[in-house]
């Protein structure tokens with residue numbers, strides 16, 4: 019029986035592979051045209067002081083709702099954009115949208131806090147990225163202190179020296195640099211001090227490990243006390259004169275623990291979800 023089944027199975031496998039390839043190709047073409055036609059938009063998620071809940075910033079998060087389809091999460095289309103090189107055009111588009119939005123808020127009497135844009139490590143490899151970035155701000159009349167760059171540690175895995183130089187120049191121009199998703203991967207305490215950083219963002223997954231919803235299963239090895247590690251990160255960041263913010267704060271328990279450990283800033287559903295610029299406006303101070 020198997021003898022007869024095998025060729026058919028192989029055939030079906032090839033069919034599925036071809037199908038997946040077609041879907042991927044469709045998506046790439048759609049993303050390309052979405053960037054071209056500017057069918058993407060941004061939501062903004064506030065960052066707050068934990069204790070007073072005062073708004074201290076907001077992160078711009080990209081959204082894409084292909085025609086007729088449901089919202090595709092950035093965790094799907096950003097990697098696609100990176101694999102295909104679309105990210106360069108897309109990254110520039112995001113920066114322009116953020117600048118235009120800040121200008122629009124200001125023109126209607128609001129004083130937005132610094133707005134963070136996520137920058138793909140690949141963008142740092144663009145020819146004179148920092149010059150182009152700053153030129154865009156100038157074009158829109160946006161002061162560098164109004165913009166924050168969020169970058170992940172992967173930016174320093176390869177081309178480390180170059181990445182550092184690019185970010186250093188942005189930082190010197192007044193753009194704050196925040197290290198995104200800290201605690202997820204290659205995090206090394208020792209090199210934090212070398213990087214041109216203003217703030218470290220503790221990743222949500224790290225926070226979740228500190229406050230497990232369920233009792234942890236018996237560990238085969240000595241259990242890691244993530245809370246102690248978090249305390250260490252906070253102390254280290256302090257020592258390096260870096261700000262520290264926790265992302266993905268969802269519960270009052272997490273907020274309380276962070277305050278106890280000396281982490282004073284947060285971002286997460288417990289405070290605000292990502293929202294449209296119109297929804298954010300009433301939370302902004304007015305000039």
Ligand code: C2E
Nearest residue numbers: 079080092093096112136137138266267268285286287288
């Ligand atoms: P990120 O930069 O770490 O952004 C934080 C993500 O956590 C966002 O997901 C946000 O909606 C989500 N989040 C915030 N608070 C909570 C919470 O309390 N609970 C939970 N479960 N989630 C929370 P989002 O918008 O889906 O973005 C995912 C990732 O996609 C971002 O992670 C960032 O790496 C990337 N991304 C988003 N926009 C851009 C962009 O314009 N450019 C680039 N290069 N990457 C982007």
Ligand code: MG
Nearest residue numbers: 077136168198
């Ligand atoms: Mg981010």
Ligand code: MG
Nearest residue numbers: 198199219265
């Ligand atoms: Mg993050």
Ligand code: MG
Nearest residue numbers: 199221222265
């Ligand atoms: Mg994250």
